[in-house]
Amino acid sequence: MTPLLRARGIGKNYGTVTALEDVSTVVNAGEVTCVLGDNGAGKSTLIKILAGAHQHDAGELLFEGSPVRFRSPREALDRGIATVFQDLAVVPLLSVWRNFFLGSEPGRWGLIDRERARETTRTALAEMGIELRDVEQPVGTLSGGERQCVAIARAVHFGAKVLILDEPTAALGVKQAGIVLRHVARARDRGLGVVLITHNPHHAYPVGDRFLLLKRGRSLGSHEKEDITLDHLTHQMAGGAELETLTRELESD
Ligand SMILES: Nc1ncnc2c1ncn2[C@@H]1O[C@H](COP(=O)(O)OP(=O)(O)OP(=O)(O)O)[C@@H](O)[C@H]1O
Ligand SMILES: [Mg+2]
Numbered sequence: 001m002t003p004l005l006r007a008r009g010i011g012k013n014y015g016t017v018t019a020l021e022d023v024s025t026v027v028n029a030g031e032v033t034c035v036l037g038d039n040g041a042g043k044s045t046l047i048k049i050l051a052g053a054h055q056h057d058a059g060e061l062l063f064e065g066s067p068v069r070f071r072s073p074r075e076a077l078d079r080g081i082a083t084v085f086q087d088l089a090v091v092p093l094l095s096v097w098r099n100f101f102l103g104s105e106p107g108r109w110g111l112i113d114r115e116r117a118r119e120t121t122r123t124a125l126a127e128m129g130i131e132l133r134d135v136e137q138p139v140g141t142l143s144g145g146e147r148q149c150v151a152i153a154r155a156v157h158f159g160a161k162v163l164i165l166d167e168p169t170a171a172l173g174v175k176q177a178g179i180v181l182r183h184v185a186r187a188r189d190r191g192l193g194v195v196l197i198t199h200n201p202h203h204a205y206p207v208g209d210r211f212l213l214l215k216r217g218r219s220l221g222s223h224e225k226e227d228i229t230l231d232h233l234t235h236q237m238a239g240g241a242e243l244e245t246l247t248r249e250l251e252s253d
Helices: 043-050 073-078 096-101 114-127 144-157 174-189 201-207 230-236 240-251
Strands: 005-014 017-027 032-037 058-063 066-068 081-084 162-166 193-198 210-215 218-224
Touching: 005 043, 017 032, 017 043, 017 058, 017 193, 017 210, 032 043, 032 174, 032 201, 043 081, 043 162, 043 193, 073 081, 081 144, 096 114, 096 144, 114 144, 144 162, 144 174, 174 193, 174 201, 193 201, 201 230, 210 230, 218 230
Parallel strands: 017 218, 032 193, 032 210, 081 162, 162 193
Antiparallel strands: 005 017, 005 058, 058 066, 210 218
């Protein structure tokens, strides 16, 4: 099986800052590749490169087996790579259905068919098990989890092959994080290749098939699920050992 996406030896500098060095991983259809690492590890930089928002300086990117270099997120999206960026998942003041379409609204003679757009949004969200009171309400009035779900449903509806999510569960409570992760699993089961960025191994482990660990821009390894336990993953993460030391310190008084 040819992977949907393959990153090989990717490197990226911002001026004198090395954000990524020699990072490799794969994204397969129907699988979830998790990217883990502490703040500043290079997670967002990697997905910006996969998403066409930034360009890599070294290494190569293969999409369905062919080398590619996306010049914009639009170009990546046209090839079927949909990305929900860390802070820009949705436009808060626009309604739910407007956010769902964001420039791809159905219409005739230059007019948006609002009723059809609203109905399509309602149906697509319902198919993903998301019941919203009103698709006319501004997306900013939804909870963080619901907002992520709208972005995921949008990618699935518009036929994305790859879905990239940057910290979709970071600001969420346990219950909402669970709901978002369930939608990640659903997108995977529909055959999408998912890239899930998180710094929480407890969020990554239940849905992940592969775990890429980053630390200060370098790869600590890419592990298949059968090769790594949750305990090991937590320890590998920056903070694992430090947290134990901290616990001992705090308990010693
Ligand atoms: N546009 C930029 N210009 C300069 N430096 C940048 C830029 N974007 C990222 N960096 C630097 O690259 C490194 C990696 O940043 P990145 O945002 O990829 O980390 P991250 O793993 O996503 O962190 P977080 O968990 O906080 O989101 C950091 O040292 C950051 O300061
Ligand atoms: Mg980030």
